[in-house]
Amino acid sequence: MTTPGGVKPTCKTEGCERSTRSRGLCRACYERFRLRQQAYGRFESVYVDAGPVREHVTQLIEAGLSRRRIAELAGLNRKSMEYLLVGRKDRGHGPYKRITAENARKFLAVSMPPSLAAIAPDAAVVDATGTIRRVRALVAFGYTAEGLTVELAGQVSACTVHELVRGYRTQCLARVARSIKRLFDRLQLIPGTSQRSRNHAVKRRWALPFQWDEDTIDNPAAKPEPVRLPRSRSPKPQSPEVKSLRVQKVAELTRTNLSANEIATRLNISSRQVVRDRSALARTG
Numbered sequence: 001m002t003t004p005g006g007v008k009p010t011c012k013t014e015g016c017e018r019s020t021r022s023r024g025l026c027r028a029c030y031e032r033f034r035l036r037q038q039a040y041g042r043f044e045s046v047y048v049d050a051g052p053v054r055e056h057v058t059q060l061i062e063a064g065l066s067r068r069r070i071a072e073l074a075g076l077n078r079k080s081m082e083y084l085l086v087g088r089k090d091r092g093h094g095p096y097k098r099i100t101a102e103n104a105r106k107f108l109a110v111s112m113p114p115s116l117a118a119i120a121p122d123a124a125v126v127d128a129t130g131t132i133r134r135v136r137a138l139v140a141f142g143y144t145a146e147g148l149t150v151e152l153a154g155q156v157s158a159c160t161v162h163e164l165v166r167g168y169r170t171q172c173l174a175r176v177a178r179s180i181k182r183l184f185d186r187l188q189l190i191p192g193t194s195q196r197s198r199n200h201a202v203k204r205r206w207a208l209p210f211q212w213d214e215d216t217i218d219n220p221a222a223k224p225e226p227v228r229l230p231r232s233r234s235p236k237p238q239s240p241e242v243k244s245l246r247v248q249k250v251a252e253l254t255r256t257n258l259s260a261n262e263i264a265t266r267l268n269i270s271s272r273q274v275v276r277d278r279s280a281l282a283r284t285g
Contacts, residue, residue, distance in 0.1 A: 022046075047098040053107050054084055054095065064116040064126075073119065074106040115218035117177035128164065128172040130218030134184040135164050137209040140201030142192025142257055148183065155179040184209065191257045202262050227253070227266045250277040 008019050011026035018026035023046075025033055060070050071081045080103055087094040099107075113119045117126040138148060145165050149158040156176050163169050164180075188209035192198075207224030216222035227249070246267065253263045260278070264271040 046100055046102075048101045048104050050084060050096050050099040050104075053099055053104045056108055056110075057081070057084060060110060060112065063112055065110075065113070065119070069119070069121065070107075070110055073110045074103075076103060076106055115177075117174045117181075117218070120174040122173065122175035124174040125171050126174050126177055127218075127220070128169050128177070129220045131172055131177045131180050132164050132167055132169075133207070133212060133217055134180050134209075135161065136201065136204075136206040137212060138184060138187055138192070139165060139197045140206040140208050141187070142194050142198050143187065144192075144194045144197050147192065147194070151183055151187070152179055191255075193257075195257075195259065198258060198262060202265055208256065246273075247277045247280065250274055251281055254278060254281075 009024075010016070011018050011020055011029050012024040013026070013029045016026055016029055018028070021027045022030050023033070057070060061067065065073075067081050067085070068078060071078050074080075082088075083096050084099060084107070085095060087096060115126070115130060116124070117130070120126055135145075135148060139145070143151075145161050146158065149156070149161045152161070156179050160169075160172070160176060164172065208227070211224035211227060213222065213225070246269065249267055250263060253266065258266070260271045260274040263274045267274075
């Protein structure tokens with residue numbers, strides 16, 4: 001290593017004129033410094049074991065992230081990634097056994113994505129399971145596919161929205177998945193106005209937004225939370241506790257603008273019972 005003027009830097013120890021090796025010290029001075037700090041229990045190496053870091057990066061790759069994307073997220077160049085995983089073949093070196101603590105922190109700071117769509121490049125193709133669930137949940141909440149397209153404001157085409165609602169696609173672009181997730185997050189507590197969309201969703205048993213857990217909605221194995229009254233072990237099905245819980249559920253679903261028939265289907269009760277419960281709620285204010 002030389003300075004911009006072409007002069008090799010010398011050891012910062014007073015009276016030492018040897019070239020620096022590490023931390024501004026020559027090899028001999030650095031070794032004395034290291035041993036002294038170790039004796040005091042204060043020495044911190046700039047290098048750490050590369051094994052745990054390599055294992056973390058391998059898990060990220062298995063989760064679907066490319067090496068290029070991991071390096072970008074870590075703020076490091078691709079050579080750092082290659083040296084960690086395969087070493088330097090031009091010098092006959094295998095994967096590095098040690099890595100600087102700074103680079104280790106940067107690699108480990110790249111967390112495992114909840115879904116690949118969350119951090120994949122815009123043009124990457126990702127699984128559409130969570131995206132389909134989100135658009136269908138919004139349809140079940142009273143939104144039309146046309147209305148969702150308008151809400152997306154040109155971010156996703158009408159054709160793509162329709163294909164996702166109908167389940168014609170099993171994959172989509174990451175930017176599409178992110179756009180629909182943002183839309184879902186914005187509308188999941190605001191009921192739509194289309195009764196036709198609700199009826200369409202009820203026939204197909206599509207879940208409402210609140211039935212999905214946001215942490216697992218992208219997991220193909222996840223199931224929506226059923227909207228049903230818990231079975232009572234009491235021999236009296238009309239106990240005050242059961243009745244109170246039923247009326248509470250009717251009130252909650254009524255606020256989402258579901259019809260009496262839709263609520264009856266979801267709660268496994270008669271539509272007449274829904275009407276009676278609504279009347280009781282109106283009387284009590």
